[in-house]
Amino acid sequence: MDKLSFLEVIAAIAVFISLLLAVFLVTVKTERKLENRLFAAFLIINAIDISGLFMHLFIDSYNLKTFKISAYLLVMPPFYLYVNSVCYSDFTLKKKHLLHLIPFIVGNLILVPRLYLAEGPAKEYFFNHMWHSPEMFFYQLIGELQFFFYIIGVFMILKKYKKIYLENYTNPNTLLYKWLFQLTIIFLFIHVCIIFKNIIRYTAYNDLFIWLHILAGTSFLLAACWFILKALNYPELFRRIDSTLQPTKDFAETLETENKTDETKKNQIEQLRNFMVEKEPFLNPSLTIQELAHQVGIPVRELSVLINHHINQHFFDFVNEYRIKKAMMILKDSTKKDITVLEILYEVGFNSKSSFHTSFKKYTNQTPTVFRNS
Structure with missing residues (x-):
């Protein structure tokens, strides 16, 4: 089995496990429906993103393939909202949270003239060379800024959560803080692999580009399996706080x-x-x-x-x-x-x-x- 085939197998397994876990989270009977659905959304969007590694085997539509690529801009918002819902007992989704869709909308709008509305050879040429286009450079810039904006936001939430919990509760689930912190670090590591992969894309090191793809895909697969094990071993993991509480x-x-x-x-x-x-x-x-x-x-x-x-x-x-x-x-x-x-x-x-x-x-x-x- 060559490296590309191995990468496609890893991606297919990761997509299958992610979707399976998402179905479980949506259908399981629990009081924590919102956080389960948000994490399920996070897993489904990641599955869509990873599916691009083997989507070419089944789909020929350039529009659909490009739309799949833009799904990356929807990955972090549900994770950020998920962390909020896990930490704060009074968290609810509101209309203002639709603002998290702005990067995704902008990322697709910049592709409208030369891809979505283009036809024939022009569309094919742009798709085959889009990673060297100004549009995709701007798209990647939006993606990186968005990712680190959310990562910083998640770390700030966790810092406040830990401080308030230690000041107001006994036997706190510091497990929750440690688990979410570890999960965030794992996603940060995966993203660092993706950054290096995107840099290597513009060089002649094709083998390294594929191996970084494999590393990122395998890491996400292991992270999904780790989440399942945590959920099974620590069903009492989550104890949330009231967001109106303030640090002393x-x-x-x-x-x-x-x-x-x-x-x-x-x-x-x-x-x-x-x-x-x-x-x-x-x-x-x-x-x-x-x-x-x-x-x-x-x-x-x-x-x-x-x-x-x-x-x-x-x-x-x-x-x-x-x-x-x-x-x-x-x-x-x-x-x-x-x-x-x-x-x-x-x-x-x-x-x-x-x-x-x-x-x-x-x-x-x-x-x-x-x-x-x-």
């Missing part, structure tokens, strides 16, 4: 200017610490800062500033510190040697083995088992 730094200065003396803050911190020890609210695995504020009787924004600025910890670390301390007591209790580490982590408020081990090692520099036996 956005309102900390305002609260600091109010009449809150150092003595008042000191008393509130002491009140909070006593409450954590006596009432043990951290045993609730889904405790949020809003719930703790209600229980301890401190306004939620004041509590957020107390923990994140005056105690200098994220809410996540603040609560998990008490969980770890309680776990340490149980691990060292000779009367509770029969209780397994897994039972202990659930007892003290964790609901994830990986989260417990990460927090325990961060606090003690030891694993729970080593600590128990030391």
Whole structure:
């Protein structure tokens, strides 16, 4: 099998898996219909884009082939919207999101005079030489600007999501942040391969051009398979936040200017610490800062500033510190040697083995088992 045939096989498999996963996402019964449909749209558009590697075997229409090429400009918008829908529980599609179609529309409009409206030899000549035309240079420029605009946008969303989650929730699905971050890095890597491939297109290194095609196609195929494995192994992966929540730094200065003396803050911190020890609210695995504020009787924004600025910890670390301390007591209790580490982590408020081990090692520099036996 030569390299071109191998590339066509890889592309066909990638298209098949992408479409299969898209069908599953659209038909599966779940409350998260919007995010599933957005990711399905992302997969379908990618499948259309990749199908160009073997489309020539079945389709002769120059217009259809060119329209397929322009589908690349529709790849990133659904991924960007998907990340929004996964991170924010109140995200909905609105008419303004139709603006994401502008690059796709512009990219096709510039091809109208010399391709879509052309006929006969003129159309054939332009299609066969279009990658050296001003129109396609402008198209590629739009594509690169669009891609990095969305990639930067995705990283900004993830950065805000992680910060707000750590400040407002315990046992957060940092898995979600890590997973989306990893997924974005994979797509960035694939795109870098595509950039090099497009550069090599204008050189005499045809073999390298094909191998970069194969690398990009294989990477996308593996990414689709990886997504399936993640969905199967971590069905509880997603816990979203309200987009109206703000990072503490956005309102900390305002609260600091109010009449809150150092003595008042000191008393509130002491009140909070006593409450954590006596009432043990951290045993609730889904405790949020809003719930703790209600229980301890401190306004939620004041509590957020107390923990994140005056105690200098994220809410996540603040609560998990008490969980770890309680776990340490149980691990060292000779009367509770029969209780397994897994039972202990659930007892003290964790609901994830990986989260417990990460927090325990961060606090003690030891694993729970080593600590128990030391």
